[in-house]
């Protein structure tokens with residue numbers, strides 16, 4: 591009988607199910623049977639003793655896995671937050687890495703090299719709130735062309751790519767970027783409900799629990815010199831050091 595553990599593909603499909611609907615499918619045999627069919631990519635139209643045994647075996651394997659690793663029920667957002675905080679503790683903010691997909695120099699065609707410097711950047715997301723990522727620069731040592739996320743520079747002059755607005759993030763400054771989905775969400779609200787940014791920003795901060803921070807520090811605290819502090823303080827969103835709120 592085919593088992594769950596012996597296949598990474600089946601495991602990844604089971605993890606997807608845990609993430610999507612939790613462990614509710616253990617409660618009813620017909621639900622377990624359907625989920626097994628999805629995980630194993632098999633259609634079981636006819637009931638038989640062999641099929642029933644396969645479903646029972648699948649259920650006990652999956653339940654054992656969950657017993658040993660209950661964090662498999664964590665949501666994407668929880669895992670993302672854990673990932674974010676872990677890499678911040680390691681001193682490498684990279685929950686999102688903003689880097690161009692350009693591989694070759696647009697002038698001489700040589701392969702671009704990645705500049706070793708990681709620049710921390712605050713990212714405003716529609717689902718994950720605000721967090722610290724980083725941006726990387728690629729360069730052509732010969733032509734001195736610097737390729738950034740969504741733009742490139744030569745002799746100190748900045749040029750934007752045609753596809754800049756199709757990227758996942760829009761870099762709004764040297765140290766901040768907005769997820770395009772968030773901007774689309776806001777633009778729809780603006781059009782439909784005429785909600786000004788001065789209203790939307792506190793709403794966003796409240797949703798991601800930044801209200802307390804705003805009250806303590808005030809929006810004037812926001813500045814570009816504190817990025818190093820952000821990386822330290824963000825693991826506790828109620829800390830006075832954390833200040834990744836959206837400002838009006």
Ligand SMILES: [Zn+2]
Pocket residue numbers: 695696697698699700730731732733734735
């Ligand atoms: Zn070049």
